[in-house]
Amino acid sequence: MKPLFTVHAGEYLVGSHIEEKFKNLNVWIPSKDTGIDLLVTDSENKYSASLQVKFSKDFLVTHMEDTFQKGLVSCGWWTLNYDKIKASKADYWVFVLHSFNTKIINYVIIRPAELLCIYRDIHKEQKNIQTYLWVTNSKKCWEARGLGKKDQILIANNAYKNSKRELTKYLNNWVPVLKAVKST
Structure with a gap:
């Protein structure tokens, strides 16, 4: 087996x-690229959940005005392919938002089908x-x-309301992964 990627x-x-955080779980790295970045299993390796991981640098410090600095922790930017999400073999996609300022790391953990529904509602089927x-x-x-600047400022001021755009229920919510590996 030759390492083809890191x-x-x-x-x-x-x-x-x-x-x-979950010391009773094992994390595995596949030996070839199959669209699954990490495999999480219970301690006996009987139950598993596969993860596709997406990382973005934090654009808050480098690209956002002062207006946004106090109310936001981090801002990530990704280009996703609709067909790749639809065909994804991973059980969950995990978006990693690493704050440059506070060093806080946030995770958005979501099933690909749910992600598609959200993006279909907001961005259609681009x-x-x-x-x-x-x-x-x-x-x-x-x-x-x-979003226009007015709505962006509302987000930063904790005053924005739009259920189609809110992903808070996926923020740092590892419960579905834990249930998949029978760890709860």
């Missing part, structure tokens, strides 16, 4: 987080989806791509 920062952060996930100081997560 673990990227997001995969490392997710694997480390799982090993630190082949390539540009997505901005923003995490606020009030521990909320929003899909902010395509």
Whole structure:
């Protein structure tokens, strides 16, 4: 077996987080690229959950005005392919948002089918989806791509309301993964 690729920062952060917080779980790295970045199993390796990991640098410090600095923790940006999400073999996609300022790491853990529904509602069925996930100081997560500045400021001020764009229920919610590996 020759190593064809290395673990990227997001995969490392997710694997480390799982090993630190859920000591009864094992984290595995596949030996070839199958669209699954990490495999999580129970301590006896009987039950598993597969993860696709997406990492973004934090755009808050480098690209956002002062208006947004106090209310937001991190802002990630990804380009996703609709067909790849639809065909994904992973049980969950994990978006990693590492805050440059506070060093806080947030995770958005979501099933690919749910992710598609959200993006279909917001961005229709575009082949390539540009997505901005923003995490606020009030521990909320929003899909902010395509919003006007007024709505962006509302997000930063914890005053925005739009159920189609809110991803808070997926923010740092590892419960579905734990249930999949029978760890709860």
